Amino acid sequence: MPSPKPVRLGVNVLASxxxxxxxxxxxxxxxLPTDIDAFLHIxxxxxxxxxxxxxxADGPGGLVDEALHRPWRALDPVTLLAALSQATNHIxxxxxxxxxxxxxxxxxRQIASLDHISKGRAAWNVITSQxxxxxxxxxxxxxxxxxxxxxxxxxxxxxxxxxxxSLPREAVVADRDRHVFVDEARVxxxxxxxRHFSARGALSAPVGPQGRxxxxxxxxxxxxxxxxxxxxxxxxxxQRLIGPAKKxxxxxxxxxxxxxxxxxxxxxxxxLFPIVGSTEDEALRRKADLDAGLDIDFLRGELARHxxxxxxxxxxxxxxxxxxxxxxxxxxxxxxxxxxxxxxxxAVEHGWTVRxxxxxxxxxxxxxxxxxxxxxxxxxxHWFDTGAADGFNLNIDVxxxxxxxxxxxVLPLLRKAGRFRDDYTGQTLRHHLGLDPYTDPRDAEPLRRxxxxx
Numbered sequence: 001m002p003s004p005k006p007v008r009l010g011v012n013v014l015a016s017x018x019x020x021x022x023x024x025x026x027x028x029x030x031x032l033p034t035d036i037d038a039f040l041h042i043x044x045x046x047x048x049x050x051x052x053x054x055x056x057a058d059g060p061g062g063l064v065d066e067a068l069h070r071p072w073r074a075l076d077p078v079t080l081l082a083a084l085s086q087a088t089n090h091i092x093x094x095x096x097x098x099x100x101x102x103x104x105x106x107x108x109r110q111i112a113s114l115d116h117i118s119k120g121r122a123a124w125n126v127i128t129s130q131x132x133x134x135x136x137x138x139x140x141x142x143x144x145x146x147x148x149x150x151x152x153x154x155x156x157x158x159x160x161x162x163x164x165x166s167l168p169r170e171a172v173v174a175d176r177d178r179h180v181f182v183d184e185a186r187v188x189x190x191x192x193x194x195r196h197f198s199a200r201g202a203l204s205a206p207v208g209p210q211g212r213x214x215x216x217x218x219x220x221x222x223x224x225x226x227x228x229x230x231x232x233x234x235x236x237x238x239q240r241l242i243g244p245a246k247k248x249x250x251x252x253x254x255x256x257x258x259x260x261x262x263x264x265x266x267x268x269x270x271x272l273f274p275i276v277g278s279t280e281d282e283a284l285r286r287k288a289d290l291d292a293g294l295d296i297d298f299l300r301g302e303l304a305r306h307x308x309x310x311x312x313x314x315x316x317x318x319x320x321x322x323x324x325x326x327x328x329x330x331x332x333x334x335x336x337x338x339x340x341x342x343x344x345x346x347a348v349e350h351g352w353t354v355r356x357x358x359x360x361x362x363x364x365x366x367x368x369x370x371x372x373x374x375x376x377x378x379x380x381x382h383w384f385d386t387g388a389a390d391g392f393n394l395n396i397d398v399x400x401x402x403x404x405x406x407x408x409x410v411l412p413l414l415r416k417a418g419r420f421r422d423d424y425t426g427q428t429l430r431h432h433l434g435l436d437p438y439t440d441p442r443d444a445e446p447l448r449r450x451x452x453x454x
Contacts, residue, residue: 006386008234008267008391008418008433010053010094011046015039017402018273018364018395020070022295022373025398033074036083038399043084045400046091050421052432053092054122055216055393056081060098061134069298078110085118092429093118094216096125099152101138103453104159105199111166112205113211120209120428124160125216125236126154128224131335148225155194157215157231162190164212165440188440208429211438218279220338229255233435234267236393240342240367241349245270245388265435270383272392275374276405280350283370290397291359299358306336306343306362311438316355320347339365366395373405377413384419 002006015032016023023029032038055079081093093114097107107124115122128150130143144152160399170188189202217224217232220239229252239245253263275290277283295312296316304311308331312322325344332340339362346367347357361368369379396402414420430437 005384005390005418006421006434007380007414008269009051010269010391011051011403011418012055012057012271012393012395013039013042014071014073014396015399016071017398018361018366018382019275019290020299020363021066021290022398023071024293025290029071031371032071036080038078039084040087042399042403043088043091045403046405047088049403049411050393050424051394051407053082053094053121053429054081054094055094055125057125057218058098058127059098059129059131059134060101060135061131069295079113081122082117085114085121090121090424090432092123092214092432093119094123094125094214096127098127098129098134099112099156100128100130100144100149101134101140103199104156104197105163105203107161108163108203109205111160112203112208115208115210115213116205120430122208122210123214123216123233123429125218126153126157126232128216131266146221146223152196153227155192155197159190159192159194159197159199159211161215161231162192162319163199163203164170165207166190167204167206167438169207169439171370177304185419200303205439209332210430211440214429214433214435225252226255228252229261229266230259232266233430234269234390234433235406237268237270238365239270239340239388240346240365242383242386242388245343245383246386247339249388251418262436267390267433267435269391269393270389271364271395272380273361273364273366273368273395273397274402274406274410275368275370276369276376276402276409278373278409280371283372286397287370294359296355296358299362300354302309302362303343303354303358306332306340308332314354316358317353320344320352320354320357350376362396364395366393373409373413376406376410377417380410380414381417381419 015035015038023032026309035236046054056071058077077095081095085093111122133141166188168186170181173180173183187202191200192198214233215231216234216236217228220238233384235252239248249268252268256263256266267378275283275287277286300311300314304314308328309323309324313321343357369376380392411420415422
């Protein structure tokens with residue numbers, strides 16, 4: 001019988017950790033957003049655990065409200081990952097950029113450069129975020145509607161991937177006798193004229209060690225699922241309950257199949273926020289101690305925003321007012337509709353009060369599980385074995401103590417079950433994730449495109 005598939009695991013990197021009060025446990029928290037030594041330590045601990053990848057989310061633009069309450073993401077993700085690549089040897093490096101801002105040539109060159117610098121460990125996480133603060137920072141008076149956002153994203157990705165393929169390694173001949181360094185006949189320049197983006201020519205970086213960097217895509221809307229099933233190698237999504245997670249998983253696998261893709265070559269990796277203790281009581285105490293440092297009034301305000309209510313409508317120790325929440329649904333902002341749905345579903349299942357809902361990671365948004373290593377490992381395998389996930393992107397409560405708990409106590413249990421690697425067996429991120437090596441399906445003739453939609 002074939003060996004069971006291994007679980008894929010990434011780490012969502014924040015210098016302090018994902019818990020919104022984690023920064024208060026540090027002696028010098030003001031330095032955290034730009035402390036390269038802190039990021040290097042996280043990377044080394046994650047690689048010691050043989051984890052697949054480091055994942056750097058990003059919010060383009062200036063400071064947002066969250067930065068008033070916790071350390072923010074200050075450093076450019078590609079630049080930071082390039083630095084981390086030189087302190088690690090195997091772990092993958094996932095950089096987030098939005099298709100709403102900038103130009104695809106810049107992103108294509110950045111990620112291709114990272115892939116060469118890291119010797120085949122780079123990935124691009126595609127997002128379509130367009131927050132007001134990001135729009136303001138880029139000087140855009142308004143955003144795009146849903147249809148136009150994904151039309152723009154399609155053009156962006158097709159230019160990036162076309163550029164990644166445009167300078168095959170065999171085109172760099174370095175022929176001394178003919179005085180030719182690049183054989184022009186083997187170059188595959190693109191010629192794209194889109195509604196939002198245009199690009200002509202070839203990338204200056206040749207095809208990298210992976211053939212093509214891995215593409216992640218973040219989101220969970222219907223448009224996001226369709227887009228990811230067409231272009232992504234892995235989906236980073238937010239699923240808090242196993243029932244909807246199974247449906248999401250089945251949907252995207254079916255969509256991948258409809259595009260002629262092998263559904264096993266599209267990984268689904270929801271976010272997971274484990275808080276680990278040696279016993280359940282110890283894990284609960286760890287969470288309670290961290291929660292004591294939270295600004296509960298801010299969190300109640302965030303909950304009210306998701307529900308389109310006033311904070312005064314949500315007494316902290318009362319049950320959630322489902323009748324008021326339902327009545328306010330037409331006023332819910334678009335950006336809050338998915339979090340609202342997830343929070344309500346989980347609240348109903350667990351019978352939460354307002355306080356419990358507010359403390360359930362509503363800012364980070366991902367499913368939280370609190371318990372000993374055996375509970376965390378069993379939960380991961382249950383979701384994996386019942387068709388809800390191919391792995392998880394781990395959100396660590398406090399860095400690096402929470403990550404060390406995962407590495408030292410949870411991963412050994414997954415290894416004992418034969419579901420996680422003992423060591424890296426390859427160099428590239430594609431290999432870590434079990435993705436097939438990428439080869440350009442076209443022949444050696446130059447590429448001539450006049451639009452998108454290949």
